[in-house]
Structures are given as C-alpha cells and as structure tokens.
Amino acid sequence: MRGRVMQMPLLVSSLIEHAARVHGDREVVSRIMNGSIHRSTWGEVRDRSRRLAGALQGRGVGLTDRVATFAWNTHRHLEVYYAASGMGGICHTVNPRLHPTQLTYILNHAADRVLFLDPPFIPLVEAVVDQLESIEVYAVMCDSDELPESKLPGAIAYEDLLAEHDGDYEWPELDENTAAALCYTSGTTGHPKGALYSHRSTVLHAYGIISPDVFNLSRAASVMPIVPLFHASGWGLPYGAAAAGSKLVFPGAQLDPTSITELLRDEEVTHCAGVPSVFIPLLKHWRESGAKKPPELELMVIGGSAPARSLIESIEGEFEIEFRHAWGMTETSPLGSTNVLTPGERSMPPARRSEYHLKQGRPPFGVQLRIVDEDGEVLPNDGVAFGELQVRGPWVVDGYFADDTERLTSDGWFPTGDVATLDPDCNIRITDRTKDLIKSGGEWISSIDVENTAMGHPGITMAAVIGVPDEKWMERPILVAVPGTDPPPSDDSVLEHLGATLAKWQLPDRIIWVEALPMGATGKVQKTKLREEHAGG
Ligand code: AMP
Numbered sequence: 001m002r003g004r005v006m007q008m009p010l011l012v013s014s015l016i017e018h019a020a021r022v023h024g025d026r027e028v029v030s031r032i033m034n035g036s037i038h039r040s041t042w043g044e045v046r047d048r049s050r051r052l053a054g055a056l057q058g059r060g061v062g063l064t065d066r067v068a069t070f071a072w073n074t075h076r077h078l079e080v081y082y083a084a085s086g087m088g089g090i091c092h093t094v095n096p097r098l099h100p101t102q103l104t105y106i107l108n109h110a111a112d113r114v115l116f117l118d119p120p121f122i123p124l125v126e127a128v129v130d131q132l133e134s135i136e137v138y139a140v141m142c143d144s145d146e147l148p149e150s151k152l153p154g155a156i157a158y159e160d161l162l163a164e165h166d167g168d169y170e171w172p173e174l175d176e177n178t179a180a181a182l183c184y185t186s187g188t189t190g191h192p193k194g195a196l197y198s199h200r201s202t203v204l205h206a207y208g209i210i211s212p213d214v215f216n217l218s219r220a221a222s223v224m225p226i227v228p229l230f231h232a233s234g235w236g237l238p239y240g241a242a243a244a245g246s247k248l249v250f251p252g253a254q255l256d257p258t259s260i261t262e263l264l265r266d267e268e269v270t271h272c273a274g275v276p277s278v279f280i281p282l283l284k285h286w287r288e289s290g291a292k293k294p295p296e297l298e299l300m301v302i303g304g305s306a307p308a309r310s311l312i313e314s315i316e317g318e319f320e321i322e323f324r325h326a327w328g329m330t331e332t333s334p335l336g337s338t339n340v341l342t343p344g345e346r347s348m349p350p351a352r353r354s355e356y357h358l359k360q361g362r363p364p365f366g367v368q369l370r371i372v373d374e375d376g377e378v379l380p381n382d383g384v385a386f387g388e389l390q391v392r393g394p395w396v397v398d399g400y401f402a403d404d405t406e407r408l409t410s411d412g413w414f415p416t417g418d419v420a421t422l423d424p425d426c427n428i429r430i431t432d433r434t435k436d437l438i439k440s441g442g443e444w445i446s447s448i449d450v451e452n453t454a455m456g457h458p459g460i461t462m463a464a465v466i467g468v469p470d471e472k473w474m475e476r477p478i479l480v481a482v483p484g485t486d487p488p489p490s491d492d493s494v495l496e497h498l499g500a501t502l503a504k505w506q507l508p509d510r511i512i513w514v515e516a517l518p519m520g521a522t523g524k525v526q527k528t529k530l531r532e533e534h535a536g537g
Helices: 012-023 042-058 075-086 100-110 119-126 158-162 199-210 237-244 257-266 276-289 309-318 350-358 447-454 491-499 527-534
Strands: 027-031 037-041 066-070 090-093 114-117 137-140 179-185 193-198 222-225 247-250 271-274 299-303 322-328 335-339 368-372 386-392 414-422 428-433 437-440 443-446 460-470 474-483 510-513
Touching: 012 042, 012 075, 012 199, 012 237, 027 042, 027 075, 027 257, 037 042, 042 075, 042 158, 066 075, 066 100, 066 119, 075 090, 075 114, 075 179, 075 247, 100 179, 100 193, 114 119, 119 137, 137 158, 179 199, 193 199, 199 237, 199 335, 222 237, 222 257, 237 247, 257 276, 276 299, 276 309, 309 322, 309 350, 322 350, 368 414, 386 428, 437 460, 437 474, 443 447, 447 460, 447 474, 447 491, 460 527, 474 527, 491 510
Parallel strands: 027 247, 066 090, 066 114, 090 179, 114 137, 222 247, 222 271, 271 299, 299 322, 474 510
Antiparallel strands: 027 037, 179 193, 322 335, 368 386, 386 414, 414 428, 437 443, 460 474
C-alpha cells in the first residue's frame, strides 16, 4: 500500500522559490570585483536567476547542457547556480587556481556550452581560448559599461545577457534524479574527475547541512561561505542558506584578513566556513591589530584539511567562538561528518577539549561510515583499528561524470582514500591518506604529476614528492631527487621546468638532492621513510 502523500520532486528551483516566497527580504550581500558592497535579497536572486535561465534558453541552452562558472563568491555566481540547475542544465563550477592545461582539460571534458567568468579571469581564459572546443557563450560577470576588451569570441556582459529576457520564465518540472551540478576534483589519481550531483542529492544535502549539529542555520543566521563556490558547491551553503532563509554574505575576491574582518563585522555574520589556511591569517590579524573578534560571530566550521590544535585552541580560548570540525569530500557533496561537543566535553580544560575537537566527528543522518582492511574486511569501530574509510548515503556519488569505471565496492560503498579509526559512536579520526596526494591550503597537488614532470628534466633520474606539514598551508610538497648530472641542475632550472605545466602553488617548496631513493621490496619508493627523514624540515 502506498502512503497517501503528495509526490513533489526535490528540485534546486524549489529552494530558490522557497527562499523568495518565505524569506524574500533576507539579504544576499557581496563584495564585488571593484571592491564595493552589493546588496540584494533572496527575492531578487530568484527574479534574476529566472531571467538568466530565460536568456540562456533563448540562446539555445537546454536540458543537461553544461554551464561553467569561473568566479569568486558573489551574488551573480549564486544566480548562475540557480539559473543553470533550475532550467535543467548543469552548473559546472571550475577552479580558477588550476594550471591552464588542467582548466582546458576540464572545460573540454565537460563539453561546457557557456562560460561565466569574473573579469580578472579573462587573461587566464584568453590564454587557452583557442583550445576550448565547446564554449559558445562567454559571459563576463560585470555591468554593461564594465565589459573589458578581450579575445573571447562574442563576449557579453552579464547584465546584457540578463536583459535579453523579460523575466517571465517558469522553471520546468524535472525528475529529481536529473543531474544539477558538476564539480571536478583533483583529489584522485589521474585526470581530475567530475562529481555529478542530482537535484535530489542537492536538496537532501541542504536539509543535512542546515541541521543543528552541522551549520545550525536558520532565518536568524548570517552566514559567510569563505570556502569558494568552486569547492564542492561552497559546501552546499548557497542551497542550505536558501532552505533556511539565512542571510548570505559573499567575500568576492578579497580574501585578505582586513577585508574579511570588515565584512564579518558590518554584515553581522554569525556563521562562517572555510579551510584552516584562511583562518590562520585571520586570527593573526585580530591578535596583532588588537581588533576584537566581530561581535556577532558565533560559529566557525572548519574542514577540508585537519586544523592544527593551536588554531582550535585560539578560536575557542582566545576569541570565544565555537569551533566545529568537519570532514567531507567533493564526492560526498561534501558533508560527511561534523564534530559537536557535548556539554560535558565542552566543560573540560582547554587542552582536553581540543583532544575531542581534533577528531573529524560523526556522520549526520543519511551518511553511513565504515573502515576496512586491505582485503576489504570490515574492521571494528573500537577507536584503535585503522583502515580505509568508506562511505555511503543519498548525497554520495556512485561514479563520475562521463566515466564508466566502477567506483563502488561490490557491496555499494564509496572508498574515500582516507585512512581512519572509528570510535564505537562512529566518531572519525583521520590518520592518513591511501593516495600520495598533497593538500595545500585546500587545493590538491598530485605527487605523481610533479614526479613525472620532474623526471622529464634532463638533469633528474629519479624523483619523489612528499607532503610535509606546514603551519600556513597545512601541507606543502618537497621534491627529493637523484641528479643525473654532476653538479645537479640548479633549483631554478628545475622549478622553471615544472612551472611550464604546473601551477605556481603546485611547485615544491624545497628540492633535496640524494644519491638514491629508499626502495621497498616491490620496487616502490618508500615514501614513509622519506617523510621520516625530511618532514621535519
Ligand atoms: P576535497 O574533495 O578536495 O574536498 O578533498 C577531500 C579530502 O580532504 C578528504 O578525502 C580528506 O583527505 C581531506 N579532508 C577533508 N576534511 C578533512 C579534515 N577535517 N581532516 C583531515 N582531512 C580532511
């Protein structure tokens, strides 16, 4: 017997319609590219995203077409989120920090038809425009009179594109399992891979993130995603804030501590979220300038990399803001777990309390976790046994965009590549990664890519890249190499060689010349040994 309830698909358009209908006056505030503050509301975001959807449709963009963004966090980026998904297309957020060859690969692989970009990114796109195979519309996110001269064919100002439609646009009724958004991750080996979220997964994830143990969002909240909208949909905050009716505050391109502090204070931000490396300079700024913490700020949700104990202790002890540790991945939309302390744990002395905070926390309802050994046998949740963390849930991917490879285990779990222990209550402690990937300031560096490129240098016969702890970026790569010439090539020539195909921040901080690399029995470089020898700096 079926239950007697209505069938209503869970759609991204229903989020923006709800926000406009119920919380239409709640503000969406952005720092735009010229540094000034732009004020908008959920009602205006709905109206403008409908107009944009109509304009895109007028240009022939239709169901499942990919619409790429190359942009900082602003109201316009938010409008593209809703327009592209709401009309049945796929909003594809692209990370502008990648090397041009990686960008070209991603834009061509996704076969994007439209590219929305912020004016500062025009030169980056111009440099590869001849290699872009599918883009028909370049929409520069600016006013009509701000459109710079460029080599982008037919480039149009965002506001001119918007003006192509009168706004009388109705969202289509889609199947809730239709794809809505696409985000490539470099957190895997090989080429970047596209996590393809559905309308249903996006809406369920929005319910998940607004819940008390995650972001605890409500109409009363003013939330600032410092995490970029091109990192796993800004952790879902553009959708969650719409569901909850929270005020949304976007920092744009100005991520320096002074600008962030100003916005936090002026917009009475209560909640903010980002990777550890953005909070370290922020706290340092508060400490050194004698500026008090923005008075309304209650909660900092930090994830993407493991935060240092000193960071946690100063957030809670020095600045009296609640710290919440979160873990997740692009493939998990990204919410996988959060760590909320009980009153008993909170009342512990600071050092003991940060012990609790260092763990990545428990999964919210919907997400299930387990750890397995090398043979795939499930290990006990005893806080001692460690193995690969596997995950499943209604917002966890089961494969990648345009990729037929089976990614799940035979019994339907997604292997995360993280190594962890699980407590009896499913509290995670990440101890390592199975893949030799390095995460620097929230962005991935593939050690294999750097190694292969390094070995293309005529003066290098063998190379290994390891991540070493770094106070500012959490992890940084160093290159350990065996020279093929005597004397070894200069560091400058190696860096120049690497810089031809890798982004500047992906280059190693140090090059260490050795006679030989430590090899294991199976002929692989023993990176654990290298880390032991060199991680101390
Ligand atoms: P991404 O897909 O870029 O969001 O990266 C996901 C990966 O970042 C995870 O698989 C972890 O390796 C790492 N990560 C995310 N959150 C944390 C955390 N709180 N502590 C340690 N590592 C984390």
